[in-house]
Amino acid sequence: MAVATQTMTDEQRKSVALEYLKAFDNAGTTSTGGSILDLFAEDAQVMFPKWGLATGKKEIGQLFTDIGGTLTxxxxxxxxxxxIFSGSDLVVAExxxxxxxxxxPWRAGVPEWGAGRWxxxxxxxxxxxQRCFIYLDPDYAGRDTARYPWLSQD
Structure with missing residues (x-):
């Protein structure tokens, strides 16, 4: 990871995180028309459940291509x-x-145990x-129920 050179406020960090989430909703295009990858440092890391850890823009691009290819x-x-702000470089969005x-399809809360909370x-x-670790259930459509007795009792 690169040495920090610019001081940032929590609100500025939040605005970068929001731009990332909005770009994800916009098929990987930022509000200025750029690529979602423009929001990442060259040596950034992204972790996605059931995909693993992507390091660097090339691997992150592959992760987003793989995940995005499953989403309409x-x-x-x-x-x-x-x-949640840590007072340092960390920002948590829930x-x-x-x-x-x-x-x-999926929608948070429908069913209550299903995907949509992250x-x-x-x-x-x-x-x-520099780093984005994503925590969610990647079974968006809620089909993986047989392995969980409390979900397959219907």
Whole structure:
């Protein structure tokens, strides 16, 4: 990771994280028409469940291509986000979403145990995402129920 050279406020870090989430909702295009990858440092890391750890823009691009290829649409619910700031470079966003996966639709809370609730832990320095670890259930359409007795009792 690069040495920090620009001081950032929590609100500035939040704005970078929001730009990332909005770009994800906009098929990888930022509000200025750029690529979502422009928001990342060259040596950034992104972790996505069931994909693993991507290091560097090339691997992050592959991760987003792989994940994005399974989604028809996604919409994060910005007004419902919870933000946590650490007083350093870390920003945590917790929220909900809905959308359409190739296996079917999802909406947070429908069913209550299903996909749509997520938490992202960002490390943001110099107006770039250095690290984004994504915590969610990647079974968007809720089809993986047989392995969980409490879900397959119906």
């Amino acid at each position: 649409s996604i919409q994060h619910h910005y007004s419902e986000f919870t933000w 929220g909900t979403s809905h959308g359409e996966h190739r296996d079917g 938490c992202d832990v960002f490390e943001i320095r110099d107006f770039l995402i």
